[in-house]
Structure formats: C-alpha cells, structure tokens
Amino acid sequence: xxxxxxxxxxxxxxxxxxxxxxxxxxxxxxxxxxxxxxxxxxxxxxxxxxxxxxxxxxxxxxxxxxxxxxxxxxxxxxxxxxxxxxxxxxxxxxxxxxxxxxxxxxxxxxxxxxxxxxxxxxxxxxxxxxxxxxxxxxxxxxxxxxxxxxxxxxxxxxxxxxxxxxxxxxxxxxxxxxxxxxxxxxxxxxxxxx
Numbered sequence: 059x060x061x062x063x064x065x066x067x068x069x070x071x072x073x074x075x076x077x078x079x080x081x082x083x084x085x086x087x088x089x090x091x092x093x094x095x096x097x098x099x100x101x102x103x104x105x106x107x108x109x110x111x112x113x114x115x116x117x118x119x120x121x122x123x124x125x126x127x128x129x130x131x132x133x134x135x136x137x138x139x140x141x142x143x144x145x146x147x148x149x150x151x152x153x154x155x156x157x158x159x160x161x162x163x164x165x166x167x168x169x170x171x172x173x174x175x176x177x178x179x180x181x182x183x184x185x186x187x188x189x190x191x192x193x194x195x196x197x198x199x200x201x202x203x204x205x206x207x208x209x210x211x212x213x214x215x216x217x218x219x220x221x222x223x224x225x226x227x228x229x230x231x232x233x234x235x236x237x238x239x240x241x242x243x244x245x246x247x248x249x250x251x252x
Contacts, residue, residue, distance in 0.1 A: 078148050079104060079234060085139045093135045103231070108132070110157075110174070110226035119173035121181055130189045133182055137194045140232055150235040152202050154178050157229065159222040160209040172206025178228055179204040 083104045090097050090106075097106050113125035121129075140149050156171035156178075181187065183199055190198070213224035 078145075082139065082145055082148075082232070082234075085142075085145070086136065089135050089139050090132075093131070095132055095135060097132060106136070106230045107224075107227045108230070109223075110228065111223065113178070113228055114174060116226075117170070119170060119177050121177045125178075126181060129178065129182060134190055134194075136230060137190055137198065141194055141197050146197070148234050149201060149232050151233040152198065153229075153231040153233070154202065154204045155229040155231065156204075156206045157211060157225060157227050158207075158209050159225040160212060160220055161222070164208050168206050168208035170206070171208050172204070174228060175204040175206055 083099055083101060086104060086106070087099045090099065097108065099106050108128065112122075112128055114120065114122060139145065140152065154175045156173070156175035158167040158171045160167075179202060182189065183195065183202070187195070209225065212220045213227070215221045
C-alpha cells in the first residue's frame with residue numbers, strides 16, 4: 059500500500075510538471091480577462107500578440123502614447139502571473155518579438171521589427187518606468203529578449219492570404235526552464251527506483 063501511494067504521488071507530480079505550460083496559459087487568460095484587457099493568449103503556446111496599430115504608427119518604431127497606456131495596463135498583469143510564486147521558477151525567458159507585413163524588403167522590415175521590439179523593451183526596462191515594481195523590473199531584465207522577425211511569420215486569413223494588419227504586431231512569449239523540469243522528473247523517477 060505504501061509503495062502504491064508513493065507511485066501515485068510521483069505520477070501526480072509528473073503530470074503536474076507536464077501540464078505547467080497549460081496552467082500558465084490558463085492563468086494568463088484568466089488574469090487578462092479579469093483585468094478587462096483585450097489580448098488573446100494563444101492556447102497552444104501562450105503567445106500574446108499586441109496589434110501594431112495600437113503600439114505604433116504605420117512604418118514607425120516610436121511607441122505611441124496609446125501603446126504606452128496599453129503596456130502600462132498589460133505588463134503588470136502579465137508579469138504578476140509569470141513571476142508568481144507558482145510559476146517564477148519555471149520561466150526561463152520572456153521574448154518580445156516585433157513582426158511586420160510583407161510590404162517592403164525583408165531587411166528593411168527586419169530592422170523595423172527589431173526597432174519595435176526594442177522600443178517596447180526599452181520603455182518597460184527604463185530606470186524611470188513605474189508601471190512595474192523594482193523587483194519585477196529586475197526579474198524581467200534577467201530573462202527578457204527583444205527580437206525582430208520581419209515578415210517571416212505572417213498571419214493568414216481564412217483563404218490563406220496574408221492579413222497585413224494582423225501581421226504587423228508585437229508578440230510577448232515565454233519559455234519554460236526545461237532543464238529544471240527535467241531534473242525534477244529525474245528526481246521523481248530516482249525516488250521511484252529506491
């Protein structure tokens with residue numbers, strides 16, 4: 059009986075680790091909905107796309123006042139979930155990605171998308187930014203990356219054609235600490251062998 063209970067406990071721990079991304083995605087969706095923030099969390103990977111026209115003027119990488127206000131509302135909710143006691147040890151990276159439509163050259167769009175991602179990162183990581191507390195800012199600085207993707211990942215409409223407006227976006231993504239999760243699974247399995 060005792061060995062059966064140990065095995066059941068270990069099975070529950072393994073299932074909990076495997077479902078970590080799903081739980082984070084669910085928590086993000088709930089937190090954004092509760093805060094009345096209009097942002098969709100991709101149920102498959104947890105990515106959140108912020109519409110570029112909210113953040114920037116067409117062809118510009120200067121963050122708009124409207125974009126700043128949106129980030130001021132969005133970011134604290136996002137980080138409250140990812141940096142919560144329940145999840146902070148599993149989040150290894152937060153990516154801010156800039157994306158463009160396919161008008162213009164790849165390299166021009168790559169530069170624009172990188173500048174947009176960097177503009178968002180620079181805004182929230184600035185020493186004078188007060189939208190998040192110092193602890194969150196330091197945690198974010200330790201894990202954030204800003205990347206430009208040009209038009210390498212377009213958003214397609216139902217007919218398979220590029221949706222130009224939807225393709226222009228800034229995306230927040232997170233990556234999990236796979237090594238830590240693997241180590242925990244290994245530890246559970248080693249306990250099982252004992």
